[in-house]
Amino acid sequence: MMLIRFWISLIAAVMLLSASDDNSTASSFSVEKQTPIPVEQNLSIPNADNNQTKGMIGKNEKLDDVTPEDIAKERKLQEKVETEKIMKEVQERLDAGKTPLPEIKKVKIDTITVKGAVLQGQVVELNSEYLKFSLIYGSGSIRIDYTDIEQLMTEHEYHIFYKGKETTGKIVGIKDHAWLIIKHGNVEELIKIEYIDRFLLSVNEKDTLNNRLHNLFPYTKGNVDIGMEYESGSNIKRKLSFAAHVVHKVTKHRTVFDISYAYEETDTVNTTKTLNKDEWVIFAEHDYYYNKNNFFFAQLGYDYDRPRGVKGRIYPAAGGGHRFEKSRDVWLQLKLGASNVTEKFFPYDVNGTMVENGSNSYIAAYLGADARYIMKSIWLLRELRFSGQLFYMPGFENPKKDWLFRAKGNIALPIGESLALRFVVNYVNDDNPTPAIGNNKLTMNLYLSILF
Template sequence: MKKMVYASLLFIFFSTLFSLADTTVLKPSKEEEIRDTIVVHGMVLHGRVTGIGPQRLSFKLRYSDGTNRIAYKDIDSIYTKYNYRISFKRMDIEGRIVGIEENKQYLKILEGNHERTVKIADIDNFIMAVSEDDSFENVVRNKFPYTKGSIHAGLEVENGINRKNTADVRLNLKRKVAEHETRFFLNYNFETTQTADEPKVQNKDELIAAATYKNYFENEQFFFASLAAEYDRPRQIQQRWLPSVGYGYKFTFDKAFWLEPAVGLAYATTQYTDIQYQDDQFTAAALRLSGEYLMDDVIYINTLIIDGNIMYYPSLTAAEEDWIMRSNLGFSIPLFDFLSVKFIIDYTNDSNPDPEVGNNKTTSSLLFGFDF
């Protein structure tokens, strides 16, 4: 009888111990309890909002490494427990999203005890508050809330009978505060080849940099001022400067597609490496076109971003003799929150005096990089 009593007591003791252990394991941590909630077509999703776009919201699901892009029209309700720093119309606020309203074009933000409505199209920046995430990356983003950009690179090294070294680096920066927008672009290309029978040949050594300021003074109309500089050793260009000013208009189609044509005046000055070619200067028309088209729910890749630029500067006095044209077409696939792959086609055309160089060239590049 005593053995049965002892066995029963041991059973009760271990059962209680295991029960407490199970309770301890299943109890969520403080971090797990904090999460954002979105209801999409009646389905409740838990996780964290990672971005606010013109047409879709980026949402990282709990216990998942991927990011979902959810159309605002599909969101029934939204409520965040994290605090976010939101910039719009020269204002910076810190608060939580507590709703979506007015035909899914406005977000309700709770700032302390004060609730305000913010138009999604007016949001310039959306990042997690430092009080929620004090990591180095998030602190830097909060220090420069209006600045976004990307850096992509492609490298190739070949060793053997033939030797080849190739580098292609591109940097894009954008700062937007209300109607003021500043962009900076830099592209550097380098390539050398060498064979057993031939000495090293430099095929590429070129740098293009451009800084552009736009002022959207009324609706989608803007004035711009730009300064571009470049050199291209194989094409005999020692240095080239190209300032321009003008007017443009932004056409927006369905939020995911926009075009910006612009016209103005420019002045081009070029110095060549070969002394047999005289330096060239001319006043030109500035004809520009840029655009972007974002495609969601693409089979296999989810999101595809197509962007392009055309810049044409024909001389006002002799367009057939002096002109400069630069254009590119890019296809970007976001892989994660910050990593993307980009395929770019560049077309260069100008009135180069060297007949061995020619007027035009086309380059295709596959690059990997980071978005920040």
């Protein structure tokens, strides 16, 4: 019941958000359609010294055209503020008799002009729909529509992937609200914004392991989950669980790979060792989006579960689906197709006699759903990530005798850039022939998740 309520809430939230915006759908590879920076409303630019309002643009006002000279003046002003700050720190260290002096590094600043207002900070995200900009005067970031951008220049170096190509350089301009002018060395390159697949900070700017991995594998994201337990006393319990999830997206193609393993045994005094868990689940799926919202899919699943008597179960499926997308962080996709299930079982013990279960195979329909919903800035948390997957395969000939149902939901709480706590619920329901085992199994796990 817990998992069913989770899925009902998740799907309801996604559908309500999708229904609220007639233009909300996009392909699985387009980015979320965000509300651009409210340039028609009053826009205040904080002062670097006192965080108070420096200037105000009314909705019926427009500043004089901003020239490159104006941007240069803004940069010089910021450099002056940074220099005064550094000199003050140097003098304080000299007065305290401290040596050596701290290393003095020039602060790099990206500059963007939006409806006549000059903003300074750093580009933190750039995709085909919008640009995300972090201001130097405070925390947080703003989303800006390209139609509102008049000029864009960066001092940071970025790694840009587009149409199977890549380039590294600084942005020195924007043309017709649709093209970026990238400069690397003495060479300038024109890139159409709608072709950009990934936009990353160069490793020359941020040489961390996570950023290196993103630059090395720009189209791949995922997580590795690890859980362990050891109990010593009247019972000796050993438990290990491992899971990995990888998603690879390039243009119209999306590939998903999942693998999980769980092992648990219990030793009790004067009794035999009990094997509680020894199970593998391997799953792979490939989607091809032939337009914004519709796709073909092919998938393959494999189960092994010794305590439940499953020696091996293979279940390929293929079909088509439709994606409802509010944004990159909020979406639901439904799938319909056909599948084939082939399963083999271990023999089971009945009063000391081993009874063979044999094997089974049947052709089935396929009904499936996947969803994702990310809540940001909730209470004291930066974000919470909800996701889920389910599918049902009823046999065409006898659905009451042959069926396969799987449901999975997880909640992830990111901790920093590369770690998260992940709570996972798995529900299994199938045509297991062993009477003592039954058809159902519910598992809950808490993992430490490594993000990449």
